[in-house]
Amino acid sequence: MKIDKELISVDFEKCSELSQYLLSVQIPLDREESTLPCLDPILIGNFYLLLVAICHQTSPLNKSPLKGIVDGKELKGWDYLFKKLEQEASRNPKLLLVDSWVSFSPEYLQSLYHDDQFGNSLSDPIGRTALINNLGSVMLAQGWNSLEDIYLECGRQVAEGYPNLLGQLTLFEAFRDPVKKKSFFLLSLMRNNGLWNYRDEENLGPPVDYHEVRGHLRIGTVKILDLSLHLKIMSQEQVSEREDIFIRQAVVDAIMLISKQTGMTPSQLHYLFWNIFRSCCTRETPHCHKCPPEPHLPERYQHLADQGSETQCPFSKHCDSADNTQKYIEHIFVTDFY
Missing domain, CATH: 1.10.1670 (Endonuclease Iii, domain 2)
Known part of the structure; x- marks a missing residue:
């Protein structure tokens, strides 16, 4: 672009x-600071697919950031998003099966990220749930049971040939961003954790x-x-x-x-x-x-x-701004792209 x-x-x-x-x-x-979740290897890809799909706007301007206590440590943003899903998936691995995504509810998602001290700080649970529901619908329609199915179907290709990973990910509402933030993040997570490698890694932005x-x-x-x-x-x-x-x-x-x-x-x-x-x-x-x-x-x-x-x-x-009292703050745009 x-x-x-x-x-x-x-x-x-x-x-x-x-x-x-x-x-x-x-x-x-x-590499990630968080270690691989302790899950069945085939479910790890589904874990990251679900997690990245809802990973956006965790510190929205003028609103409370997503945060909570996990194992006695206060976590924010991506770190809290990761650890809470890992805890829940360890107790209930079925939530990483595509069939369950279709019936995800905003109430369940809200309860999953509820914290006794900070309350409900996950913004837009309805919108995030819609993205999860869409993940399930598309996976079922395409006959995919796991993220690994997409990887194998694409022959380890990020953007070359057809089908390729970036192209197939755009079938999901959560990954429709033309700048491909979530898509690149997901593919990087899979590679950096030693789960995947790519034939055309130069296309991984x-x-x-x-x-x-x-x-x-x-x-x-x-x-x-x-x-x-x-x-x-x-x-x-x-x-x-x-x-x-x-x-x-x-x-x-x-x-x-x-x-x-x-x-x-x-x-x-x-x-x-x-x-x-x-x-x-x-x-x-x-x-x-x-x-x-x-x-x-x-x-x-x-x-x-x-x-x-x-x-x-x-x-x-x-840095051009290091000694300036007025500094840029990131632009404002309401989206689920990032």
């Missing part, structure tokens, strides 16, 4: 500057979400050229669907360019950016030059923030 270059552009020089920095430090391999949009706009690898769009983002006015797609596609293009310049995979860069942006480059209180004393980055990324006796955002020396 091509972006509208009158609205937005990828800054080649800023991407090159960032690439030179990344080549000077050790960047961890791409980065699963860009709102944390990465915010971070790349602030650093300046992506530039908003249109004054009207700039004002919309700064004033937190909702953008159009077309503008949303162009913004996210520009971030994808920037990451793909940095991948080409560094030799790092798009998935490896996604995990780097996602972890740093959601930990250091936060929406309201980014800590550009001084991080809080308590641990906030995953341990494998902490060395990037260590600057002598201080810790700071690893990108602060290369």
